[in-house]
Amino acid sequence: MSVTINTTINGKAVSASAGASTSLLEFLRDTLEMKGSKLCCNTGECGACTVIYNGKPINTCVTMAADAIGAQIITIEGLADGDKLHPVQQAFIDTGAVQCGYCTPGFIMSVKALLDRTTKPTPADIEEAVSGNICRCTGYNKIVDAIHLAADKIAGRA
């Protein structure tokens, strides 16, 4: 049984059909051909598929595509303004916070959601914000550096 998904992704209205048990991640990657959100654990544990859903970071692999109906969704594809990267993306490059890169889109979406809430995150805020994102290259220190740098850039402190 299929469902018509009318939703807004990165500010653009989208309409497409999806199977009732299709995950939002499958809908993004396979129906809409948006491959930036990554399929990894597929059980909601690793955060590689994180998008911002009505302002909040969620795991799309355990969200029904049908729950996108009427929602506002931001994916990694929606961050850059043309060739100009979002400050969080640029900070990950500037601090070398990327190793294999597979977890990076998910981390960047969690960090964007954090910095949308506050541009002065405490160490506890940062830990909480990315506690659901796993980097198996284990490059966490540079990711934390990137978060501080991005916060400073967005707040005009750097």
Add this chain to the structure above:
Amino acid sequence: MEYFEPKSVGDALSLLSKHGSEAKVIAGGTDVMVDIKFKEEPGCLVNIKKIPSLTGISESGGSVRIGALTTIRDIETNAVIREKLPVLWEAAHQFASLQVRNTATIGGNICRASPSGETLTPLLVLEANAILAFSDGERSEPFKSFFQGPGKSAAGVKGLLTEIEVPIPPAGSKGVYLKHAVRGAMDIAMVGIAVMLTPDAGKNNVQDVRIGLGAVAPTPLRAPKTEALLRGKPLTAALIKEAGALAATEASPISDQRSSAENRRWIVEALTRRGLEQTWKAATGKEVA
């Protein structure tokens, strides 16, 4: 697979009556979506998230009522929960990850009826009630009799959990939720323990104490013998030691990939002692004698 989005509790109950055990209720989906992918697709999926009356937190008449569709994050960030039900707040705060807390609902955590469900031992020690809707009416079921086994609850296949009613604990009582897991985030508890302690007026004796044990039996459970041992007595180091050992005997843990049964009993003992020390100190301002 058939798919429905009922707009009212009545419509949802009609669907559950019609489809029986073929039907699976889905709310946040953080558990059900995994089952669909890795176990099997149900014959019929009933998405209850479009029912508006099932979300929200309100306080009245000495109780807090939480709609079954309220997310764990909404519980964690709610001022009434933080102030009046801190033991539930602690469980919400330690729940999975931010992404999961933004999606998962308290009703889903309860109806999953996993022995390790994070919010379940706090609800047991808070002596909360499940408000269940059936096609022939509504009833209130205390959580102490709600859980019947892993994945099995008093809601059955035809009932719907609509609300959780939590009596606000008496002034002066203190609660704590302690979780033992390998990783801070995104890990299932080897053992989870909730303790709620109320001292007497002179702050000399334990007037009431409630201990909830999680992940150490087919359902979350209370430790009635340990509670009876402690009531009416001053909380001494010797009594705490005895209580920890007794609590370990009230658990019936299994060995699995997360922990051996023997280790789980040790953790029950240690966390019971720690929970009693912490709540006694918080409630009386005194160290354990």
